Amino acid sequence: MSSMVIVGAQWGDEGKGKITDFLAEKADVVVRYQGGNNAGHTVEVGNEQYKLQLIPSGILHSDKLCIIGNGVVLDPEAFLNEVRNLENRGVATANLKISDRAHVIFPYHKKIDELSELKRGSNDLGTTKKGIGPAYMDKTERVGIRVCDLLKKDVFAAKLKENLEAKNSYLKKMFEFEGYSYEEMLEKYLAYAEQIRPYVDDTSVLVYNAIKADKNVLFEGAQGTLLDLDFGTYPYVTSSHPVAGGVCIGAGVGPALIGKAVGVVKAYTTRVGKGPFPTELFDETGEYIRKKGFEFGTVTGRPRRCGWFDAVIVRYAVRISGLTGIAVTKLDTLADIPRVKICVGYKLNGEIIKDFPASIEDLAFCEPIYEEFEGWEDVSHIKEYNKLPTNMLRYLERIEELCGTKISLVSVGPKRDETIVIEEF
Numbered sequence: 567m568s569s570m571v572i573v574g575a576q577w578g579d580e581g582k583g584k585i586t587d588f589l590a591e592k593a594d595v596v597v598r599y600q601g602g603n604n605a606g607h608t609v610e611v612g613n614e615q616y617k618l619q620l621i622p623s624g625i626l627h628s629d630k631l632c633i634i635g636n637g638v639v640l641d642p643e644a645f646l647n648e649v650r651n652l653e654n655r656g657v658a659t660a661n662l663k664i665s666d667r668a669h670v671i672f673p674y675h676k677k678i679d680e681l682s683e684l685k686r687g688s689n690d691l692g693t694t695k696k697g698i699g700p701a702y703m704d705k706t707e708r709v710g711i712r713v714c715d716l717l718k719k720d721v722f723a724a725k726l727k728e729n730l731e732a733k734n735s736y737l738k739k740m741f742e743f744e745g746y747s748y749e750e751m752l753e754k755y756l757a758y759a760e761q762i763r764p765y766v767d768d769t770s771v772l773v774y775n776a777i778k779a780d781k782n783v784l785f786e787g788a789q790g791t792l793l794d795l796d797f798g799t800y801p802y803v804t805s806s807h808p809v810a811g812g813v814c815i816g817a818g819v820g821p822a823l824i825g826k827a828v829g830v831v832k833a834y835t836t837r838v839g840k841g842p843f844p845t846e847l848f849d850e851t852g853e854y855i856r857k858k859g860f861e862f863g864t865v866t867g868r869p870r871r872c873g874w875f876d877a878v879i880v881r882y883a884v885r886i887s888g889l890t891g892i893a894v895t896k897l898d899t900l901a902d903i904p905r906v907k908i909c910v911g912y913k914l915n916g917e918i919i920k921d922f923p924a925s926i927e928d929l930a931f932c933e934p935i936y937e938e939f940e941g942w943e944d945v946s947h948i949k950e951y952n953k954l955p956t957n958m959l960r961y962l963e964r965i966e967e968l969c970g971t972k973i974s975l976v977s978v979g980p981k982r983d984e985t986i987v988i989e990e991f
């Protein structure tokens with residue numbers, strides 16, 4: 567398998583957690599390289615369901631090294647809760663490492679996220695309010711506090727003082743929010759520091775050594791291509807780089823060391839939060855998909871917006887991340903819909919466009935051009951690719967043609983054994 571990146575090729579929630587857990591069986595190391603606990607990766611093992619936010623989806627295999635890379639923003643409280651919840655359910659976290667270079671999320675990041683959204687009113691971005699954007703802002707402004715700082719009491723005390731003065735003053739001026747006590751936050755975070763200390767390491771060394779020793783390393787993306795800060799539907803994006811290129815920075819690994827990039831796509835499209843969505847369905851088919859696919863946000867519980875498969879988006883993701891294959895999930899959810907559609911291009915101002923536009927104002931006016939396909943019946947019991955219904959195979963072949971890449975795997979249910987590998991990775 568060598569090293570492989572798993573990227574969301576739509577707007578997130580494509581089933582990256584399920585696919586990562588499935589592929590982790592053959593991996594030695596699983597690495598998260600961006601995002602934070604805005605992610606919600608649901609993995610089903612037997613009758614158990616796990617909702618992972620910061621911890622890589624490899625954790626459910628007890629022998630895999632799991633790494634939270636430097637590109638992740640880490641909320642220590644959320645991390646420790648996640649660890650506790652897993653341990654309480656009998657999942658060992660001894661093989662878990664956190665990068666000493668990861669930036670730390672503080673309560674003021676969450677508060678700024680929440681109050682900025684409130685202030686934007688109907689123009690809000692629909693963030694998860696986990697403090698992700700404000701924490702990455704501090705990173706790029708070069709005032710952020712990293713895990714390695716948190717572990718050094720004096721360094722941390724000084725950095726927190728400086729940051730808190732600035733943040734309290736900003737919160738007061740912008741939002742009339744009283745701010746936080748320095749002493750209380752210092753004490754709380756120093757206690758977190760001691761609890762996370764055993765997990766902290768220079769993780770890019772671990773990744774490099776694993777690759778050099780011919781171990782299989784899986785990089786697990788969070789969010790998706792259209793939520794990427796550069797390539798997504800800006801400003802309705804997250805503040806990190808979910809695309810495959812994000813791995814190099816977010817895990818500290820050179821591009822030549824990454825063998826493959828697999829995009830995870832749903833058999834249809836969903837998005838949580840705001841922003842244009844050309845194939846969105848506002849009718850009973852959209853409602854049917856939402857109910858049957860249980861399309862509600864893992865992190866916020868918000869209903870996900872649902873629409874037809876959009877090949878313009880996935881073709882874009884194939885190009886941006888150099889995807890060497892795609893994994894198509896939730897094919898079972900589309901079962902029993904008499905006719906299904908694929909968007910093959912957009913019409914904008916009378917012209918046909920095939921490449922995803924930069925401007926969301928243009929995207930909002932893009933009319934999808936559809937091809938229609940006969941539907942299929944329940945497939946969740948099927949274990950072999952060539953036993954899938956002919957209508958579904960036609961649908962999948964057309965997706966391959968339109969997106970310019972092969973389908974390496976299909977998923978017909980949330981469980982590990984509801985996965986059909988077409989081509990070994």
Ligand code: GDP
Pocket residue numbers: 574578579580581582583584605606607608609610859864895896897898899977978979980
């Ligand atoms: P992620 O954020 O990309 O990991 O995706 P989420 O976990 O947020 O959302 C995907 C949801 O679909 C989860 O509840 C998975 O358990 C579920 N899921 C994944 N693959 C399949 C599939 O093939 N069929 C069905 N019915 N559910 C799936």
Ligand code: IMO
Pocket residue numbers: 574577578579580604605606607691692693694695696697698699787788789790793802803804805838839840864
């Ligand atoms: P996974 O990894 C879907 C969305 C939010 C919002 C935008 C910005 O489970 O696929 P943020 O809190 O990141 O500043 O919010 O990004 N968003 C996601 N949507 N799946 C996710 O993660 C998401 N993480 C963030 O809804 O629109």
Ligand code: MG
Pocket residue numbers: 578579580605606607608864
């Ligand atoms: Mg999710």
